[in-house]
Amino acid sequence: xxxxxxxxxxxxxxxxxxxxxxxxxxxxxxxxxxxxxxxxxxxxxxxxxxxxxxxxxxxxxxxxxxxxxxxxxxxxxxxxxxxxxxxxxxxxxxxxxxxxxxxxxxxxxxxxxxxxxxxxxxxxxxxxxxxxxxxxxxxxxxxxxxxxxxxxxxxxxxxxxxxxxxxxxxxxxxxxxxxxxxxxxxxxxxxxxxxxxxxxxxxxxxxxxxxxxxxxxxxxxxxxxxxxxxxxxxxxxxxxxxxxxxxxxxxxxxxxxxxxxxxxxxxxxxxxxxxxxxxxxxxxxxxxxxxxxxxxxxxxxxxxxxxxxxxxxxxxxxxxxxxxxxxxxxxxxxxxxxxxxxxxxxxxxxxxxxxxxx
Amino acid sequence: xxxxxxxxxxxxxxxxxxxxxxxxxxxxxxxxxxxxxxxxxxxxxxxxxxxxxxxxxxxxxxxxxxxxxxxxxxxxxxxxxxxxxxxxxxxxxxxxxxxxxxxxxxxxxxxxxxxxxxxxxxxxxxxxxxxxxxxxxxxxxxxxxxxxxxxxxxxxxxxxxxxxxxxxxxxxxxxxxxxxxxxxxxxxxxxxxxxxxxxxxxxxxxxxxxxxxxxxxxxxxxxxxxxxxxxxxxxxxxxxxxxxxxxxxxxxxxxxxxxxxxxxxxxxxxxxxxxxxxxxxxxxxxxxxxxxxxxxxxxxxxxxxxxxxxxxxxxxxxxxxxxxxxxxxxxxxxxxxxxxxxxxxxxxxxxxxxxxxxxxxxxxxxxxxxxxxxxxxxxxxxxxxxxxxxxxxxxxxxxxxxxxxxxxxxxxxxxxxxxxxxxxxxxxxxxxxxxxxxxxxxxxxxxxxxxxxxxxxxxxxxxxxxxxxxxxxxxxxxxxxxxxxxxxxxxxxxxxxxxxxxxxxxxxxxxxxxxxxxxxxxxxxxxxx
Numbered sequence: 001x002x003x004x005x006x007x008x009x010x011x012x013x014x015x016x017x018x019x020x021x022x023x024x025x026x027x028x029x030x031x032x033x034x035x036x037x038x039x040x041x042x043x044x045x046x047x048x049x050x051x052x053x054x055x056x057x058x059x060x061x062x063x064x065x066x067x068x069x070x071x072x073x074x075x076x077x078x079x080x081x082x083x084x085x086x087x088x089x090x091x092x093x094x095x096x097x098x099x100x101x102x103x104x105x106x107x108x109x110x111x112x113x114x115x116x117x118x119x120x121x122x123x124x125x126x127x128x129x130x131x132x133x134x135x136x137x138x139x140x141x142x143x144x145x146x147x148x149x150x151x152x153x154x155x156x157x158x159x160x161x162x163x164x165x166x167x168x169x170x171x172x173x174x175x176x177x178x179x180x181x182x183x184x185x186x187x188x189x190x191x192x193x194x195x196x197x198x199x200x201x202x203x204x205x206x207x208x209x210x211x212x213x214x215x216x217x218x219x220x221x222x223x224x225x226x227x228x229x230x231x232x233x234x235x236x237x238x239x240x241x242x243x244x245x246x247x248x249x250x251x252x253x254x255x256x257x258x259x260x261x262x263x264x265x266x267x268x269x270x271x272x273x274x275x276x277x278x279x280x281x282x283x284x285x286x287x288x289x290x291x292x293x294x295x296x297x298x299x300x301x302x303x304x305x306x307x308x309x310x311x312x313x314x315x316x317x318x319x320x321x322x323x324x325x326x327x328x329x330x331x332x333x334x335x336x337x338x339x340x341x342x343x344x345x346x347x348x349x350x351x352x353x354x355x356x357x358x
Numbered sequence: 359x360x361x362x363x364x365x366x367x368x369x370x371x372x373x374x375x376x377x378x379x380x381x382x383x384x385x386x387x388x389x390x391x392x393x394x395x396x397x398x399x400x401x402x403x404x405x406x407x408x409x410x411x412x413x414x415x416x417x418x419x420x421x422x423x424x425x426x427x428x429x430x431x432x433x434x435x436x437x438x439x440x441x442x443x444x445x446x447x448x449x450x451x452x453x454x455x456x457x458x459x460x461x462x463x464x465x466x467x468x469x470x471x472x473x474x475x476x477x478x479x480x481x482x483x484x485x486x487x488x489x490x491x492x493x494x495x496x497x498x499x500x501x502x503x504x505x506x507x508x509x510x511x512x513x514x515x516x517x518x519x520x521x522x523x524x525x526x527x528x529x530x531x532x533x534x535x536x537x538x539x540x541x542x543x544x545x546x547x548x549x550x551x552x553x554x555x556x557x558x559x560x561x562x563x564x565x566x567x568x569x570x571x572x573x574x575x576x577x578x579x580x581x582x583x584x585x586x587x588x589x590x591x592x593x594x595x596x597x598x599x600x601x602x603x604x605x606x607x608x609x610x611x612x613x614x615x616x617x618x619x620x621x622x623x624x625x626x627x628x629x630x631x632x633x634x635x636x637x638x639x640x641x642x643x644x645x646x647x648x649x650x651x652x653x654x655x656x657x658x659x660x661x662x663x664x665x666x667x668x669x670x671x672x673x674x675x676x677x678x679x680x681x682x683x684x685x686x687x688x689x690x691x692x693x694x695x696x697x698x699x700x701x702x703x704x705x706x707x708x709x710x711x712x713x714x715x716x717x718x719x720x721x722x723x724x725x726x727x728x729x730x731x732x733x734x735x736x737x738x739x740x741x742x743x744x745x746x747x748x749x750x751x752x753x754x755x756x757x758x759x760x761x762x763x764x765x766x767x768x769x770x771x772x773x774x775x776x777x778x779x780x781x782x783x784x785x786x787x788x789x790x791x792x793x794x795x796x797x798x799x800x801x802x803x804x805x806x807x808x809x810x811x812x813x814x815x816x817x818x819x820x821x822x823x824x825x826x827x828x829x830x831x832x833x834x835x836x837x838x839x840x841x842x843x844x845x846x847x848x849x850x851x852x853x854x855x856x857x858x859x860x861x862x863x864x865x866x867x868x869x870x871x872x873x874x875x876x877x878x879x880x881x882x883x884x885x886x887x
Contacts, residue, residue, distance in 0.1 A: 155423065156431045156444035160488070175384065176377075254781050266781065274444065275435055276370055276492075281828065283781045285371045320430045327424070 011118040014145045014310075018121060020335055025123065025147075025314075029116050030096035032061070034123050039079075044098065046125025047109035048073065048188055061085055061093075063100055065108020065135075065223065069188060072219050087136065103127040104138035105292050106189030107220060113141050122306065123147040123314075128291065129298040130162065133196040134189070134225050140305035147335070148302065150316030151293040152271050159271055159295040165288045166194075166201045172265055172286050173245065180241045180261040181286070184250035184268040187213050189292050191247055192220045194269050195227045197290070198245070208233035208241065210248035210257065238262055254283040271295065300324060359486060361389050362397050362460045363493035369504045373777045378506060382514030386546070387521075393460040395541025398515065400497055402508040403615075404540050407467050407475070410498040412438050414476050422447055439495035446483050446491055457485045461541075463494065509612040519549030529566035529749035530555075532613060536563010562605035564598060564613040565632060565678055565686075566749035570739065570756035577757065578720060586740045587690060588715040588723060591758055592673050593648050593736040593845070593859070594638035595655070599672065601627040602679075608637075619657045622670045626707045631700065632679035633672075634747075636712065638734060640671035643710075645734030647847035649857055673712045674701065675739075678747060686747040690755075693747065727761050736844060737761045763842040764884055765864055767875045769797055770837045773819040774830045776804065783812055784819040784831060787863070789839050790854075793878040797835055798854040800881060806842070806862035815866065838867035838875050846884050856881055 019026045024036035032042040039056035046052055046062075048069030053062075055077040062070070064084040071078055085091055087110065091098050095117075100110035105126040112123040122143040129138050152159075173181050185191040191213050198207070206229040209217060217230055233246045234257075242262040252258060253266050268284045271291030279287035294302060303311060303325055310331040313321050318334035325332035365385045372378050382401075386394050399405045419428055419442045428445060435441040458466070466478050479498065483491050496502050509528070512535065516528040526549065534556045538545050547553040596611040606627045608617045617624050620637070639650040650668045654660065677697040678686050685693050694714070701711055715738065717723045727738050737760035745755030768789035776785035786804040790797035807815065818837055825832040842864035849857035856878075 154431050154434055155427050156435055156441060158444065158448070158488070175380065254775075256782055258782055276440055277435070277437060280371065283373075283775065283777075283829075285373060285377075287371060317430075317434070320427055323426055323430075324424070 014116075014119050014121045017116060018145075018147075025335070027096060027114060027116075030093040030098065030114070032093055034112055035125070042093075043079075044112055045070070046103065046112060046123070047106055049106070049126070049186075052125065055079060059083065061091070061098070063087060063108045063110050066110065067108075068219060068223065069108060069216070072215055073188075101139050101141055102136035104129060104132060104135060107135045107192070107223065107225065109135060111138075111141065113143070119144045121145045121147065122308075124149055124302075126151070126293055127302075128294045129302065130159075132193050132292070133200070134192045134220060138302075140302060143306055143308050145310045145312060146303065146306045146308035147312045147314060148299065148321070149293065150299060150313045150318050150321045152291065152295050153299060153313070153317035153319075153321040155296045155320070157271060157274055157296050159274070159289050159291050162197050162290055163201060165269075165290050166197045166203075169198075169245075169267060169286065169288060170201065170203060172267075173243070176265055177243050178262070180244050180246055180264040182246040182248055182253050182258055182261055182264045182266055183288065184253040184266075184270070184284075185213070185247050186292075187249055188216050190269055190290070192217060192225060192227060193292065194247065194288075194290060195230075196225065199226070199228050203245070204228065205245070206231045208236060208244050208246040210234060210246070210252055212249050212252070213247055234260075236260075303328070303330060359457050359460050359463060359482075359490050359494065361385070361393065362400075362497075363486070363489040365397060366493045366496065366502070366504060367489050369506055372505075373781065375510065378510060379514040379517055382506075382511060383518040386515060386518040391543050391546055392541035395543065395546065396460045396464045398511055398542060399464075399540035400502065401506050401511040405464065405497070406500050407498050410475055410479060410495075412499060415439070415442055415479075415495060415499070418442075418476055418480055419445065439499060439501075440492060442483075443488050443492035443495055446488075448487075449484050455485045457487075457490055458482050463497070464541075467498065507612060508614060512613075515545075515549065522551035523549060527750070532564055532566045532749070533558055536561040562600045562602045562607045564600070564607070564609045564615075566613075567596065567598060567611055567634065568676075568747050568749065568756060569611075569751040570758040571751065571753055573740065573757040573759040578759075581740070583718065583720055585742055585744070587694070587743055588717055589675070589712050589739050589741070590715060590730070591736045591739045591760070592636040592638060592645065592712065593734050594636040594645075594651055594673075597635060597637040597672065598678075599623070599627055599631075599633040599635065601629050601631060603630070616655075619654055619660055620670050621660065622665050623672055623708055626709070629704050629706060630681050631677060631704075633674055633697075634676035634678060635672040635674040635709070638671045638673060639668045640734075641669060645671075647734075648845070648859055649847040649849050670708065672709045674709055675712050676747065689744045689746065690741050691743045723759075727759065730761060735761070760844065763844060763864070764846070765840055765842050766791065766800075766881055766884075767867065767870065768800065768839050768841050769835050769872045769875045770819075770833055770839055771797055771799055771835070772830050772832050773815075780812075783816045785812055785816070787815075787839065789841060791876050791878050791881055792873075793854070798878060800852070800854045800856055800878070801841065801843070801858045801861040803839075803841060803861045803863050806864060807866065811866060835872045838870040838872055839863055840865040840867055846881055848885060854878060854881075856885070 017028045023033055023038045023040050025034045032044050033040045034044050035046055035052040036043050042059045043057040044061045045066055048066050053070050055074045056079055058080040060079045061083045067082050067084055085100050087100055087102055097115040099113040101113050103109040103111045103125050105128060111125055114121045120143040122141050126149050127138050185194055195207055208231050211234045217227055221227055258264055265285050267286035267288055269288040269290040271293055273279045273287030274289045299321060311325050312333060312335045314335050322332045322334055368381050369378055423445050431445050432441045470478055482494055512531045513528045516526050516531045519526045537557055544556045548555050598609040600607045606624050607615055608620055608623055610616050639646040654664060654668050677693055677700055680700055685696055740757040742755040768791050770787050771790045772788040773784035774786040775781055776783055788799050788802045790799040819831055819833055822834040822836055823831040824834055841861050843858040843861040845859045847857055
């Protein structure tokens with residue numbers, strides 16, 4: 001594969017057929033948007049987080065896992081017709097061949113691989129590179145243009161091994177056996193991943209859940225992700241929660257909901273926990289650096305793996321990644337997409353009941 | 359180093375005092391000598407390294423990382439040690455070289471010659487993980503800032519020691535502390551019951567202070583006026599002056615060494631004694647407002663101008679040692695006589711005696727206390743004439759009897775989340791008074807209300823928020839807080855130009871309309887001196 005040639009009219013540069021519009025990233029020859037922020041006629045959705053999967057589109061294409069999550073979260077409002085596309089099956093939409101490839105972010109998450117007029121463009125959606133028992137692993141796809149996220153696009157973000165972070169939690173539980181440990185987790189993905197990490201580390205006691213986390217855990221269970229014994233925390237007696245491990249949305253852990261817990265140790269599982277000052281600002285006592293996004297090294301490795309001569313950066317800290325890519329001889333620029341939340345802007349002080357985002 | 363790093367990490371995030379003590383106890387119990395001793399030295403501020411300056415660390419990092427990426431990262435993180443700890447490249451071959459122990463780091467730095475330090479640091483950074491790098495950089499730059507005072511570390515040490523020596527208190531630790539040097543092997547051996555208690559030594563260490571209880575009205579009724587001596591309670595900070603064997607130290611009430619900030623006192627400590635007194639700013643014998651003293655606190659060094667504008671003074675209360683003679687077992691009356699004799703003989707400059715206040719009946723003292731509105735007087739101290747100088751806060755021998763508080767009706771302006779158990783509550787309030795049509799903030803308080811009232815206040819804040827700034831909420835001008843405070847002084851640190859001493863919430867005036875709250879002029883009129 002060679003670089004796209006802007007001058008060749010038979011092989012137009014991808015920026016001639018993929019555009020940033022107010023609704024989102026628009027693929028003109030296919031007539032569809034990827035993760036539109038406003039309702040559109042035809043949407044391709046990378047994964048089920050609410051800043052990527054929004055209600056009210058006339059036609060939605062996504063993996064079966066993502067569609068199941070969207071139905072669970074949005075009910076009737078999910079949109080018009082829903083069309084499932086299994087990983088690695090190809091589908092022609094208008095003048096574009098579309099394939100969904102695992103992104104390793106959360107259950108059902110996909111990269112959108114598009115071929116049109118002799119060029120291949122891959123939109124990564126959100127992704128990570130490390131093992132996650134709750135979803136299929138990221139597959140690098142060689143391409144002409146790679147459209148990447150950059151949530152953790154600074155070299156200070158280097159997520160340590162997951163097992164060490166889980167052991168930090170277990171150590172704290174051993175040190176403070178009479179206190180509850182409440183961990184802030186996003187309802188979709190982080191919650192279930194943390195549970196599988198704990199189970200893999202040998203923690204087999206019941207895990208207590210905030211009500212907002214229950215439906216998606218049930219859904220994951222029905223899709224074959226083994227989570228062990230889960231109990232509802234919201235109706236539990238304070239006495240039962242002594243020494244217990246409780247998972248709750250980030251917004252709930254340091255707020256009124258957590259008052260039902262027994263002198264809780266407040267933990268948070270997020271890539272942002274890497275920076276101490278950020279963790280302290282959020283009232284976190286036990287930061288766990290567990291992320292569903294690629295860290296800096298994974299972002300750089302991925303640019304290497306896909307070998308694209310051109311990279312567009314969608315959301316996050318674009319400046320550093322653009323600088324890095326340029327220094328490696330890759331043409332790079334930031335796409336000014338709006339509507340994707342910085343994971344950090346949400347959470348403890350946000351007060352939103354659901355507490356999710358990417 | 360890994361154990362030390364894990365301790366630092368855990369302490370950074372631990373909001374509660376008891377939790378910090380628990381972490382420290384676990385560390386002392388599970389870490390061998392000498393590493394636990396070096397950790398204790400780091401936490402008590404007994405370790406200093408001169409060579410590793412922030413600029414040198416930044417320069418070092420720029421040899422390993424793209425300088426543009428370093429700059430972008432530093433902008434984001436905001437703390438150099440943390441930025442470098444996080445951004446330093448992990449070496450895949452790290453498994454081949456073990457990270458250094460804390461002992462290796464400390465001894466390495468102590469033995470290093472000028473110009474060798476950054477080379478050592480670079481080698482260590484390559485073998486440590488990010489927590490280890492953070493701890494190393496914080497250690498060598500001498501700015502741990504993890505919310506652990508020397509006193510708290512010693513409290514934890516005593517708590518750990520009680521497993522083998524149930525009788526040990528933090529004051530026992532303080533007492534032997536000054537005879538020892540890092541990494542304190544004999545201290546740990548004693549607390550593990552392996553050796554006898556180390557000698558107190560004649561060093562210039564801190565001796566635990568004797569503290570008082572507030573006097574309740576019902577206590578006073580039961581006290582015999584003839585058994586007590588009275589003296590003024592001066593509004594400065596309690597200090598201990600230690601001049602032993604050529605060494606001179608000035609300690610705060612909690613044993614923190616504040617000598618560096620007060621050379622104008624230390625210079626005149628050309629005697630051999632341990633004294634107890636109140637540190638003040640005084641001009642021509644007249645005590646200045648507490649705010650003037652505040653300008654000189656929490657500084658490592660002072661400028662000539664600060665020495666000129668805010669000259670320090672010590673008003674002496676007590677004498678603990680005269681030369682090698684330990685006077686703490688004598689009665690207050692006997693010590694007072696010794697203090698007066700000592701003062702007459704030595705005539706130290708920048709110091710005077712706190713006068714006794716003669717009285718026969720309690721009502722005489724009541725009148726004196728209420729009449730005392732001059733600068734520098736917080737109230738009265740009552741000391742049993744037969745009381746020995748005891749460490750800590752025994753109930754009975756000493757009472758503090760503060761003069762009545764001032765009060766003011768203010769309006770809540772901002773609320774901030776508390777810490778630890780209060781982290782889900784808006785429990786810290788900034789309040790203001792009217793200046794014309796606008797409110798100006800005059801203080802901040804987070805105490806004086808019950809748990810039940812806190813729930814009500816928290817609910818009110820949430821329902822009346824107008825804006826949010828991170829953990830802070832701005833609220834409608836709709837709730838009157840009656841604030842009590844000890845005094846008010848001019849201050850150029852506050853927008854209102856005034857600063858309160860010890861403000862606390864006295865009553866929540868749910869009934870009172872905000873526009874009827876007090877005005878700034880009212881507060882200004884309460885300024886004394």
